[in-house]
Amino acid sequence: MGIHLLYIEDDAEIGAWVNEDLGGRGYEVTWLQNGERAVEQAAGCRLVILDVMLPGLDGFTVGQRLKKAYPDLPILMLSARTSIDDKLEGLQFADDYLTKPFHPDELAARIEVLLRRSGSYSTEPLVLKHLLVYERENRIVNNDNGEEILLTGKQFQIFTYLLRHLGQILTKEQIYEGVWGDPYLDGDKTLMVHIRYLREKLERDPANPEIIETVRGVGYRVKA
Amino acid sequence: MKKEKLPKSRFRGSLLSRYLIIIVIALLFIPVVFPASLVGYQFVQSIIVGNISPEPEAKNDPYTTMRLEDMWHREAKRLKGNTPEQIDARIGELHAAYSKVDMFWVDAKSRVRQPGTSKLKLPQTWEAADAVAYMKRYREATQQFSVIAFIGDDQKLKQGFMVMQVSRSELRTGGYEMSARTTMIFFGIILLMFLLFIAVSWMFFVNMRRRLLRLQSAMTVQDGSNLPDPILIKKTDEIGQLEHAFNGMVVRLGSSQRREREEEELRKRLIANLSHDLRTPLTVIRSHVYSLQKEQLSDKGRQLLKLTETKLGDLSGLIDNLLSYNLLTSGKYTLEPERCDVLRIVRESAAAWYPLWEKEGFEADIDLPEEPLFWIIDPQWFRRILDNLFQNAVRHARSGQYIGLHARALPGGQTAILVSDKGQGMEASSGDKGAGIGLAIVGFLAREMGLVMDVGSSSQGTDILIYQAAGSEPGLKLTNKV
Structure with a gap:
């Protein structure tokens, strides 16, 4: 049984294609061609993919209704409207905004990120090189020697934050503000220090990190 | 005029x-x-x-010029034919009655006669010369009020004349004097x-x-968007007419504002619909291309599909830029400038593009200083500029396989952001003209935010310097390096 997604798209061709593609990736998709019954259909779904231009109720209205009924349900807007205004309006309630035409791989990647962020982890551990990460149990095991790796509170928060944005590069400001919740102060070395200790615990060779990758001049990334 | x-x-x-x-x-x-x-x-x-x-007793006071004069002439008339002794007696009586008035008389033989109570020092005789001297002394002197009357009202001086004088200070102004x-x-x-x-x-x-x-x-409206309220007209004069004209103007302004809003709404909707209508078939084509890629194909077929996919991406970008440019230049986007760290925005934007660069095999050479660089810009617009530049680099500088992001100190002490690639330059722009509209958008956005985009292009690559236009003309500058 795959993860249940609600997909609202009026265009038959695109709808059929996305439906098939996501089905092929192991998701269970409910596809609606308009937003009239979206709220009732959303029950039991883990994520909603929503088109903006819909007959009858438009996507923004449907999205707002869904968010009101299920505040924790992630919504991904999938729209042919690309203006900044549309994006900003959409992102007032939606968690992500993808414009058409899109590559199905990108859609799948974004769905994965959103599910991860909303805490819909699978019971299977996430495999990162030599690490097994049990996200549900907040447990990290070194697969080389079977030992569990214990992290301090902040180290764990930083690592989780990076995992939640798996594959994305995060700048030091983004990580700091995401973890500490305060605005980043220039020249603050706290984050660098934490990442150094984190690497010492996680990496096989802390001098050549493989898990937490440094993207020179930009930030850090954890790749799957 | x-x-x-x-x-x-x-x-x-x-x-x-x-x-x-x-x-x-x-x-x-x-x-x-x-x-x-x-x-x-x-x-x-x-x-x-x-x-x-x-x-005080204005009516009965005898010391008024009018009354005194009246009285004196009356007495003179009454003394007609009297003997000098009788005249002496009468003047004595009068002097007793008007104690403040000096009186004397001159008889026919020019002898001065005065009552015994008089304190006036007068000559014994009164010739014509004395009369003139008296006139000079008293008549013209304002302090004294004097009256001369001919006794018996006889102009020929048969009986002589009588004189009275009184200090004006003793008199009360009455009658014509106030x-x-x-x-x-x-x-x-x-x-x-x-x-x-x-x-x-x-x-x-x-x-x-x-x-x-x-x-x-x-007329002074406090909040920017609202129109002034019409004025209640109370009078029909010039100001009333002005108020009337003002009210008319408010109404016209309101309707024109409403029309403009409607037009703006219409335009936005049109463009949104256009975008949707163009993109939907593109998405469908793309879905078919994607499905085709999964089929068994010859190398040639796969290559063609790859090319189709690239062109689809270009077309989508072109539609986006075209519509954005339309909206931007018609002023339908609002600029919201704020003080922000541009380096942070550049880093975040680069972070979003990095996976694509990686996938395309680009070398991303990013070296930005740690210290923040604050400019007054609209972060959304600035991201848009960067997106366009990065997009251009991926599309048109593919041959260089390089994207560089650096900070450069300018001669004026300013810091500029340098975006560079090692493509074939703008001139040879890999055959497609897609860069044109994209650059037009970038130039427009930069100009609106007061930034200069100095684009230097040669066959070895393109360098784009972005800096704040301190004194110089903002906007896009194109130079061809040799």
Whole structure:
């Protein structure tokens, strides 16, 4: 049984294609061609993919209704409207905004990120090189020697934050503000220090990190 | 300057006519003011002052010039034919009655005779020369009031003449002469009239000023978006007409604003729909391309599909830029500048693009200083500029396989952001002209935010310097490096 997604798209061709593609990736998709019954259909779904231009109720209205009924349900807007205004309006309630035409791989990647962020982890551990990460149990095991790796509170928060944005590069400001919740102060070395200790615990060779990758001049990334 | 023809307005009820009425009344009043003051004086005198403090026995006082003169001539007439002794006696009686008045008389033989009580020092005889000297001394002297009467009213001096004199200080002004208090009241009333005129004029202008200020405050709208409220018109004069015109303007402004909003709405909707209608088939084509890629294909077929996919991406970007440019240049986007760290925005934007660069095999050479660089920009717009530049690099500088992001110190002490690639340059732009509209957007956004985009292009690559236009002209600058 795959993860249940609600997909609202009026265009038959695109709808059929996305439906098939996501089905092929192991998701269970409910596809609606308009937003009239979206709220009732959303029950039991883990994520909603929503088109903006819909007959009858438009996507923004449907999205707002869904968010009101299920505040924790992630919504991904999938729209042919690309203006900044549309994006900003959409992102007032939606968690992500993808414009058409899109590559199905990108859609799948974004769905994965959103599910991860909303805490819909699978019971299977996430495999990162030599690490097994049990996200549900907040447990990290070194697969080389079977030992569990214990992290301090902040180290764990930083690592989780990076995992939640798996594959994305995060700048030091983004990580700091995401973890500490305060605005980043220039020249603050706290984050660098934490990442150094984190690497010492996680990496096989802390001098050549493989898990937490440094993207020179930009930030850090954890790749799957 | 050409003289504008003013609109005709009715004279009646206009400010001009009202002011003229005030002036005319004031002018007409001047001849009326003085008699009116007298009447007013009489009124004040009899009703108010007279009752409170009556002037001391004005009616019965014998020491008034008129009465004294009257009395003297009467006595002179009555003494006609009397003997000098009888005349002496009568003048003595008179002197006793009018103790403050000096009296003497000169008989037919020019001998001066005076009553024994008189203190006057006079010559024994009174010749014509003495009379002249007397005239000079007393008559012209204002301190003395004197009356000369011919006895028996005889001009030929058969009986001589009689003289009386009295110090003016002993006299009371009466009849045609007015006391100081009367003068004060009289001028007080005139002053009051003038004050009244000034007050009326003052009120006229104060009222006008108040109405003008009201109009001004009505025109000054506090919150930017709203229109001023129409004014309640109370009068039909010039200011009333101005208020009327103002109300008309408010109505017209409101309708034009509404029309503009509707137009803007329409345009936005049109473009959103256009975008949707163009992108939907693109998405469908893309879905088919994607499905085709999963089929068994020859190498040639796969290559063609790859090319199709690339062109689809270009087309989508082109649609986006075209529509954005349309919206941008028609001023339908609002610029919201704030002070922000541009390096942070550049880093975040690079982070979003990095995976694509990686996938395309680009070398990303990013070296930005740690210290923040603050510019006053709209972060959304700045991201848009960066997106366009990065997009261009991926599409048109593919051959260089390089993207560089650096900070450069300019001669003026400013810091610029340098975006560079190692493509074939703008001229040879890999055959497609997609860069044109993209650069136009970038140039427009930069100009609106007061940034300079200095684009230097050669066959070895393109360098784009972005910096704040301190004094220089903002916008896009294209130079071809040799």
